Amino acid sequence: MSKASERLAELGVTLPPVPKPVAAYVPFVRHGQLCILSGQVPIRNGTVAYTGQAGREQSLEAAQDAARLCAINAIAVGAEAAGGVDRIERVLKVVVYVASANGFTEQHLVANGASNLIKDVFGEAGAHARVAVGVAKLPLDATVEVDVTFVAAP
Amino acid sequence: MSKASERLAELGVTLPPVPKPVAAYVPFVRHGQLCILSGQVPIRNGTVAYTGQAGREQSLEAAQDAARLCAINAIAVGAEAAGGVDRIERVLKVVVYVASANGFTEQHLVANGASNLIKDVFGEAGAHARVAVGVAKLPLDATVEVDVTFVAAP
Amino acid sequence: MSKASERLAELGVTLPPVPKPVAAYVPFVRHGQLCILSGQVPIRNGTVAYTGQAGREQSLEAAQDAARLCAINAIAVGAEAAGGVDRIERVLKVVVYVASANGFTEQHLVANGASNLIKDVFGEAGAHARVAVGVAKLPLDATVEVDVTFVAAP
Numbered sequence: 001m002s003k004a005s006e007r008l009a010e011l012g013v014t015l016p017p018v019p020k021p022v023a024a025y026v027p028f029v030r031h032g033q034l035c036i037l038s039g040q041v042p043i044r045n046g047t048v049a050y051t052g053q054a055g056r057e058q059s060l061e062a063a064q065d066a067a068r069l070c071a072i073n074a075i076a077v078g079a080e081a082a083g084g085v086d087r088i089e090r091v092l093k094v095v096v097y098v099a100s101a102n103g104f105t106e107q108h109l110v111a112n113g114a115s116n117l118i119k120d121v122f123g124e125a126g127a128h129a130r131v132a133v134g135v136a137k138l139p140l141d142a143t144v145e146v147d148v149t150f151v152a153a154p
Numbered sequence: 155m156s157k158a159s160e161r162l163a164e165l166g167v168t169l170p171p172v173p174k175p176v177a178a179y180v181p182f183v184r185h186g187q188l189c190i191l192s193g194q195v196p197i198r199n200g201t202v203a204y205t206g207q208a209g210r211e212q213s214l215e216a217a218q219d220a221a222r223l224c225a226i227n228a229i230a231v232g233a234e235a236a237g238g239v240d241r242i243e244r245v246l247k248v249v250v251y252v253a254s255a256n257g258f259t260e261q262h263l264v265a266n267g268a269s270n271l272i273k274d275v276f277g278e279a280g281a282h283a284r285v286a287v288g289v290a291k292l293p294l295d296a297t298v299e300v301d302v303t304f305v306a307a308p
Numbered sequence: 309m310s311k312a313s314e315r316l317a318e319l320g321v322t323l324p325p326v327p328k329p330v331a332a333y334v335p336f337v338r339h340g341q342l343c344i345l346s347g348q349v350p351i352r353n354g355t356v357a358y359t360g361q362a363g364r365e366q367s368l369e370a371a372q373d374a375a376r377l378c379a380i381n382a383i384a385v386g387a388e389a390a391g392g393v394d395r396i397e398r399v400l401k402v403v404v405y406v407a408s409a410n411g412f413t414e415q416h417l418v419a420n421g422a423s424n425l426i427k428d429v430f431g432e433a434g435a436h437a438r439v440a441v442g443v444a445k446l447p448l449d450a451t452v453e454v455d456v457t458f459v460a461a462p
Contacts, residue, residue, distance in 0.1 A: 024420065024427035025438035029400055031342075031459060034185075036401050039439035092183055093190050095301075097441045100291045108293035112178065119178035130179035131193035131301045133251045134291035137408045137442035139416035147403075147439045151185060188339075246337055247344050249455075254445045262447035266332065273332035284333035285347035285455045287405045288445035305339060 004085045007121050008075075015076035015085065016044070028081040033089070035081035035150040039097075041142035042069040050143040054134075055104030058143045064113030067096060070146040071114035075121060082152035090151040091118050091128040097145045100134030107132040114146050158239045161275050162229075169230040169239065170198070182235040187243070189235035189304040193251075195296035196223040204297040208288075209258030212297045218267030221250060224300040225268035229275060236306035244305040245272050245282040251299045254288030261286040268300050312393045315429050316383075323384035323393065324352070336389040341397070343389035343458040347405075349450035350377040358451040362442075363412030366451045372421030375404060378454040379422035383429060390460035398459040399426050399436040405453045408442030415440040422454050 008015065018027050029036045042050045042065075050066035052058055058066065071094075079085035096111035098104075111132035118126040138145045162169065172181050183190045196204045196219075204220035206212055212220065225248075233239035250265035252258075265286035272280040292299045316323065326335050337344045350358045350373075358374035360366055366374065379402075387393035404419035406412075419440035426434040446453045 024423035024435070025402070026435045027437075029398070029435070029437045031398070031400055036437040036457075038437045039441070090183070090185070092185055094179070095439075099442075102290070105291050105293060105295040107291070111293075115178035127178070127180045127183070129181075129183045129190040129192045131249075131299070132293050133193070133289050133299060134253075134293075135441050136290050136410070136444050137413050137415070139413060139419075139440050139442075141413040145439070145441060149190075244337070244339070246339055248333070256444070259445050259447060259449040261445070265447075269332035281332070281334045281337070283335075283337045283344040283346045285403075285453070286447050287347070287443050287453060288407075288447075290444050303344075 004088060004121050011120060013072055015079060016073060018077050018080045027077045030081055033151050033154055035078055035152050037074055037077050037148050039145045039147045040070045040073040041140060041145050042066040043073060044069060048140045048142050051141040052143060053099045053101040054110055054143055055101035060106055060109060063098060063110040063143050066144040067110050067113030068117045070144050071117045074146055074148040078150040082150060087153045088150050089153045091122055091126045092149040092151055093129045095131045095147040097133055097135045097138060099138045099143050104134060107134045158242060158275050165274060167226055169233060170227060172231050172234045181231045184235055187305050187308055189232055189306050191228055191231050191302050193299045193301045194224045194227040195294060195299050196220040197227060198223060202294045202296050205295040206297060207253045207255040208264055208297055209255035214260055214263060217252060217264040217297050220298040221264050221267030222271045224298050225271045228300055228302040232304040236304060241307045242304050243307045245276055245280045246303040246305055247283045249285045249301040251287055251289045251292060253292045253297050258288060261288045312396060312429050319428060321380055323387060324381060326385050326388045335385045338389055341459050341462055343386055343460050345382055345385050345456050347453045347455045348378045348381040349448060349453050350374040351381060352377060356448045356450050359449040360451060361407045361409040362418055362451055363409030368414055368417060371406060371418040371451050374452040375418050375421030376425045378452050379425045382454055382456040386458040390458060395461045396458050397461045399430055399434045400457040400459055401437045403439045403455040405441055405443045405446060407446045407451050412442060415442045
């Protein structure tokens with residue numbers, strides 16, 4: 001089975017640089033093998049690429065793309081936390097928050113945008129526990145925010 | 155003190171079968187003794203039994219029943235993760251998301267539907283840290299979703 | 309570098325008493341060095357001091373104060389969990405739920421009210437992973453709820 005770095009290349013996914021800490025919190029904290037990440041929003045080149053609520057400003061498909069972008073950003077941070085993307089041993093948990101218009105109840109399908117990318121990159125090691133919820137609003141009006149916990153190789 | 159399996163029987167609670175993984179995520183991930191579960195919605199016999207918001211489509215009492223059902227489903231998954239319900243050593247944390255109508259602020263009382271069942275089944279080992287929040291909407295229009303972390307016996 | 313207890317004194321912050329468990333859940337659970345806390349709302353002297361949504365009943369500044377008060381309450385519980393505030397080795401993760409009016413997208417700025425206090429008290433050990441989301445409503449109509457995980461000294 002190919003390595004995560006090889007699969008990223010096959011998928012044409014380039015991991016973005018990890019933002020430097022600008023506030024009292026940090027992109028990740030290590031605790032033993034656990035890599036605890038800060039929430040990731042769908043930022044691309046410094047700009048939030050998907051804003052507004054799923055079911056209103058964003059379609060299901062666009063919200064799935066937003067979730068995929070959040071997951072890419074999370075993998076970039078996880079790679080830094082683990083000492084390289086190929087040192088990520090397991091994706092433990094993914095919580096997906098979806099800014100949702102009233103009546104929108106397909107948060108699980110939005111979350112698949114993140115889950116499928118993670119599975120594509122990590123294979124069996126990417127099979128994670130998941131929570132998907134619909135929230136009112138997210139920071140910077142982001143459509144999706146994901147909260148990922150990785151296990152790094154010892 | 156009786157075992158969790160005995161208390162489930164006393165309470166007349168039958169654990170449902172754990173759904174097979176159908177997507178890129180799985181019902182649970184083990185990390186050492188930690189059993190990290192996917193979010194559980196109030197599904198009974200394959201159907202979401204409570205839909206809509208607490209304070210609108212569902213009363214407080216019905217939302218509490220929904221939370222209890224989520225907890226039963228979580229215990230079923232936790233039992234599979236731990237190798238049997240009596241091998242669950244501790245209920246660590248329960249996050250309860252309640253789909254809430256505007257003006258509904260009794261998420262903590264809804265969450266008691268899950269917390270009380272867990273305490274009834276596990277006794278002291280069921281005394282858990284808890285977070286209860288009110289959200290806009292949940293997947294499949296579920297009224298409640300619970301996110302539970304168990305500790306399994308080593 | 310001064311100790312957390314000294315910095316609390318310098319900041320004029322007195323940790324409140326930890327509420328006794330009144331339900332099936334408890335203020336915290338220890339798992340090894342991990343201190344898993346229940347969600348903290350902005351209670352002062354037994355009363356929720358900030359109610360309603362940020363962007364409607366509460367200004368950004370007031371919501372930041374609410375987040376700061378939640379963090380103080382969390383530090384009080386963490387101190388009890390760790391065996392004293394100076395035995396808190398690391399602040400691992402902070403999830404900040406902000407009850408948000410439609411159109412309010414500054415949850416990250418609200419969350420800074422908690423993050424900055426934690427950094428002021430714990431210094432480098434207070435640099436935490438953070439998730440900030442906007443939710444519909446919170447228990448007791450609280451404006452903010454924070455969910456904190458600490459690492460205690462072994």
